[in-house]
Amino acid sequence: MSVTTTVLVLPCPLQGHVNPMMILSQRLVEKGCNIIFVNTEFIHNKVLSPMGNQEAGVTGGSSIKLVSIPDGLGPDADRNNLGELFGSMLNNMPAMLEKLIEYLRLKGGVTVSCIVADFVMAWALEIANKIGIKGVLFNPASTAMLALQCSIPKLIDDGIIDTHGLPITQKRFQLSPTIPPMNTELIWWANISDSITQKKIFKVIVHCMQTLELTEWWLCNSTPEIEPGASSFIPKLLPIGPLLRDVAEEKSLGQFWEEDHSCISWLDQQPHGSVIYVAFGSITLFDEKQFKELALGLDLTNRPFLWVVRKDSDSSNNVSLPSEFRGNRGNIIGWAPQEKVLSHPAIACFISHCGWNSTIEGLSNGVPFLCWPYFADQFFNRTYICDELKVGLGFDSDENGLISREEIKVKVEKLLGDENIRLMAHEVKKKLRKEIDDGGRSSENINKFIKWLKE
Structure with a gap:
């Protein structure tokens, strides 16, 4: 036995x-x-x-x-x-x-x-x-x-x-x-x-x-x-x-917040490759000014967007939406089933803090990035996404250190108009998926590890 x-x-x-x-x-x-x-x-x-x-x-x-x-x-x-x-x-x-x-x-x-x-x-x-x-x-x-x-x-x-x-x-x-x-x-x-x-x-x-x-x-x-x-x-x-x-899993085990699955049926209503997905992970905090610019920048793009705004119990993330924000093309939720979102055909690009999980999930689904790092290794991940893999663009801040609404609009248009970035993102996806298929290197490494565990 x-x-x-x-x-x-x-x-x-x-x-x-x-x-x-x-x-x-x-x-x-x-x-x-x-x-x-x-x-x-x-x-x-x-x-x-x-x-x-x-x-x-x-x-x-x-x-x-x-x-x-x-x-x-x-x-x-x-x-x-x-x-x-x-x-x-x-x-x-x-x-x-x-x-x-x-x-x-x-x-x-x-x-x-x-x-x-x-x-x-x-x-x-x-x-x-x-x-x-x-x-x-x-x-x-x-x-x-x-x-x-x-x-x-x-x-x-x-x-x-x-x-x-x-x-x-x-x-x-x-x-x-x-x-x-x-x-x-x-x-x-x-x-x-x-x-x-x-x-x-x-x-x-x-x-x-x-x-x-x-x-x-x-x-x-x-x-x-x-x-x-x-x-x-x-x-x-x-x-x-x-x-x-x-992605067929009902719920993702290990989440700190409850995932809002209603966003998937909302995505189902959107045109193919049209939605900007905006999510900054579990740590990022914005001040009121930057939060306002982001909201108004999403308005300016005139595209549908799915935006994750965490509702933290410690009140450190309780910034409010500006009064002039229309948001009529968007959907704001507290926490997303992120892999289901990124694998959805309606997603056009990912405005991300570039945490390694989000990076890997975006790359594995062939989604181009707009990089907005916040902390630690995320700054390295941005240069890696933009300069090495060439599957994204970074935002530039103004003289006050703010990423302006106009900058957001300009970069969204530039990214979505760049056929090369889309092709590179698709190539990276193919490479990564091959690694975890049966016989792929990562799949074989898991088997190697299991064999060692059971020795």
């Missing part, structure tokens, strides 16, 4: 990290594994809420069990302060994770045989090593960003960054001859404006990079087909991307 392999999956508590690790968990379940999916208590409650608080968290026999451990912060702490959050997790969660694994074994009769840890949670590899089970890293960002992190000691030695991770001078540098040159402005952890947070996050990155020799595999949501140089730079890399949801 074969013993079922139980894998403990530990994402960083951000929507863009939970999503791909939930999709990976579903792939592992399809291959016969059981999953213990461990969120922080704060995120666990968020994830249960859109599902009507089903405690096990999964319909259909529950091969994915949702559990939680505390992040070490008080109930009223600001979890948008990532320096505080990451530091607290590093100090408090390792002991909690060890206790959880022991509790599962003694009380639940469940023996965890492998931990798959998000890059930010790579301290969990030390736990796996200590208790004698397998440990694997999962990188939810681009492979180029992982290559950048692997190069931290060399970047310090070469005088590109200081010991706090900050650029010493503004210049271009190259990680290897096969990776396109980067500008110091694209070093993601240096893009964090608050210097205390920046130093804390850099410290966590350095700690996590030191644990990486404890694992045999570094899984990533990418493929050598679109990142050849960075993929060959990292010897232990096992590319398994693009990690995409099954």
Whole structure:
């Protein structure tokens, strides 16, 4: 009788990290594994809420069990302060994770045989090593960003960054001859404006990079087909991307907000290739001025648009629509079933913050991008989309740092009038889809990983 392999999956508590690790968990379940999916208590409650608080968290026999451990912060702490959050997790969660694994074994009769840890949670590899089970890293960002992190000691030695991770001078540098040159402005952890947070996050990155020799595999949501140089730079890399949801699924597990599926029937009413999809992920915040320009810019395009405006409970995102906004061609919703939207034939382009998940989902559906990065690696992803893959355009801000309504209108028209961008987007889609088809490289890598898990 074969013993079922139980894998403990530990994402960083951000929507863009939970999503791909939930999709990976579903792939592992399809291959016969059981999953213990461990969120922080704060995120666990968020994830249960859109599902009507089903405690096990999964319909259909529950091969994915949702559990939680505390992040070490008080109930009223600001979890948008990532320096505080990451530091607290590093100090408090390792002991909690060890206790959880022991509790599962003694009380639940469940023996965890492998931990798959998000890059930010790579301290969990030390736990796996200590208790004698397998440990694997999962990188939810681009492979180029992982290559950048692997190069931290060399970047310090070469005088590109200081010991706090900050650029010493503004210049271009190259990680290897096969990776396109980067500008110091694209070093993601240096893009964090608050210097205390920046130093804390850099410290966590350095700690996590030191644990990486404890694992045999570094899984990533990418493929050598679109990142050849960075993929060959990292010897232990096992590319398994693009990690995409099954769009036939009723609900996407792991969402922090309830998805509004009414937008799909609205899209059904729109002409083919006509709708601008506008979504900025789970973290982006706009001030009143910029929000107004965006609203009036969408009006000016005179095209149908589907715009995701999060209704955050912490009131930090409660900007209001300007009185002169007509919006009569648009549909504004709180949270979208994004992959269903991007695969819909009515979508013409994607105004995006360029988080890696959104990037991968847009590329996999052949949708051209208008790039509006907000934070961290999103600035690198913009240059990658526009300059390397040539499937999008960036916005330019005015002398006040605002992206104006006129700029929005001009760039939408320029993008949708560019046949080359549309053709390139279609080519990239074909390449990515081939990777996850039966016999494709990513599909084979998942099989390779499963075989190693069950050895």
